[in-house]
Amino acid sequence: MRNVYWIGGGxxxxxxxxxxxxxDRHGWRLYATDDAMADHAHRTTAEEAPFLHAFLAMNLDERWVDRSPETMLETFHWFRGEAFGLIVEDLARLPRDVPVVVEGFRLLPHLVQPLLTEPGHAVWLLPTPDFRQAVFARRATRGGRFTQRTGDPGRAEDNLAVRDSLFTERLREETGRLGLPSVTVDGTLTEDELAERVSEVLRLRHGEGPGPARGPGP
Known part of the structure; x- marks a missing residue:
């Protein structure tokens, strides 16, 4: 995993x-964990990922309307790290001579930490509630959110907002406890500035990559 850079967060x-x-800047490979979710769901059994398969059996109201945000947080399969091992399997199949940047909320700090072989290979972006709300409001104007297909879209959105806020605070506590880097995203940084801040954390310089990936150590 020496050629892997991790960007997690809320x-x-x-x-x-x-x-x-x-x-794009460094010529790296991109691995988006969201894109792998459907494949990973098919590659698991109910015994291996009980929360995932319980979630798949629910209808939309059962998932997003009928349960409290706290229950949604504690039972959401990706937040519990189910199928994280499949992310690692996918990455292990990629060529090691090209760095890969992995992104997604599934990258829980306590799961990523054992895979970090050196400093500067991971960062977590932590949005404030106001920033997250503004982002999802903009997304809603570009197309209907899945919550619109529930029996109570307003309640579903409120539940999701609280759940995501709780999850972000959990990430903040965990990165702090484990001594892992994080960046608060509150809208005070432009997109360019945020990219530069992340590059600094990952110890990258503009226009330069990290150099060839090294083979396994002794």
Whole structure:
């Protein structure tokens, strides 16, 4: 995993945008964990990922309307790290001579930390509630959110907002406890400035990559 850079964080923080910019700038491969979710769901059994398969059996109201945000947080399969091992399997199949930037909320700090072989290979973006709300409001104007297909879209949106806020605070506590870097995203930084801040954390210089990936150590 020496050729892997990790960008985790809360929903709406700009992980995908920043990861794509870094991949384009440095000629890296991009691995978006959101894109792998359907494949990973098919590659698991109910015994391996019980929360995932319980979620798949629910209808939209059961997922987003009928449960409290706290229950949604504690039972959401990706927040519990289910199928994280499949991310690692996917990455292990990629060529090691090209760095890869991995992004997504599934990158829980306590799961990523054991895979970090050196400093400067991971960062978590932590959006404030106001920033996240503004992001999702903009997204809603570009097309209906899945919450519109529930029986109570307003309550579903409120539940999701609280759940995501709780998740972000959990990430903030965990990165702090584990001594892992994070960046608060509150709208005071432009997209360019946020990309530069992440580059600094990852110890990258503009226009330069990290150099060839090294083989395994002794």
């Amino acid at each position: 929903s709406g923080a700009g992980k995908s945008t920043i990861a794509r910019r870094l991949a």
